[in-house]
Amino acid sequence: MAAFGTVFMPEMSISWFDGEGWSTAERVASDSIQLHPGAHVLHYSSTCFEGLKAFRHQDGSIKIFRMDRNIARFAQSSELLSLPAIDPAQTEAMILDIVKHFAADVPEPPGSMYIRPTHFGTEPAIGKAAAPSLTSCQYILLSPVGDYFSGGDTTLRLLLDDTGMRCAPHMGMIKSGGNYASALNPILKAKKELQADQVLFCPGGDVQETGAANFLLIDGDEVITKALDESFLHGVTRDSILTIAKDLGMKVSERQLTVDELLERAAKPGCEAALSGTAAVLTPVGTLIHKGQEYKVGNGGVGETTVKLRQALNAIQWGQAEDKHGWLTSI
């Protein structure tokens, strides 16, 4: 199977901001865009993106999961990067149009159509290191994806990094390109030297998140995860899992979690940990690595509560359980 995110639908929806307004969105070929080599994004990383999914239901209908949340975050990322403001209604219409156009290509569960809105500064002005791009472009790219979680019984190994940071603290809640490049060096080092799958960034001992997913500790009937602040990405999956956990009668604690508490709790039998994100849904964590020592989370295997929460989320997405929070949009 092709790697996640390497297959694209042949067309995308695109709109350009000329300094005054957004052009009428058009469907164009998705294999290239033309940019001036001096475009602001290529020099000063004025770019943000989103990731959401459309699902095929048994009755043949196509539903997009929590589109409003993703568009709101896209608008917020654009604003915090001083990009031109997007028009949320236009972005929504672009998403609906392109997903409708390729509705026949939305895979059956456990697959889905991954939707990638992207916005970046296009102004040819390399003198603008400390000034915003007055022009920009947004497009909606589609990528049919399979089951990211085909791992079966495998669990992730995470290196706890309590000295480094994923990105600058004021950039954490912005889904912006530069943040991912900034986290690569420590991630590649951890993969090479410790066979870790990911780095769990814990600046100053405060358990935060990995390069592209939020972290949840599940201890009995309690889910513990960092409370929202501007230093990390406010995952829609994180919010959905916490809502489902509450619906199932679990206790949800959004608060600071220190590395010391994490290691102490993780060792207890029955403790579980997981990463949440649109691509990974909820992926179990089996091993934590800290200061040269390895710690199993619970028994190191796939936790049953992790599986239960994941299945409950999938059931809503796939139309097998009631959408009582109104998370699905019909195309």
Ligand SMILES: *Cc1c(COP(=O)(O)O)cnc(C)c1O
């Ligand atoms: C996208 C992302 C997440 C997960 O967000 P979802 O909305 O759940 O997909 C978490 N952390 C980072 C850094 C991300 O980029």
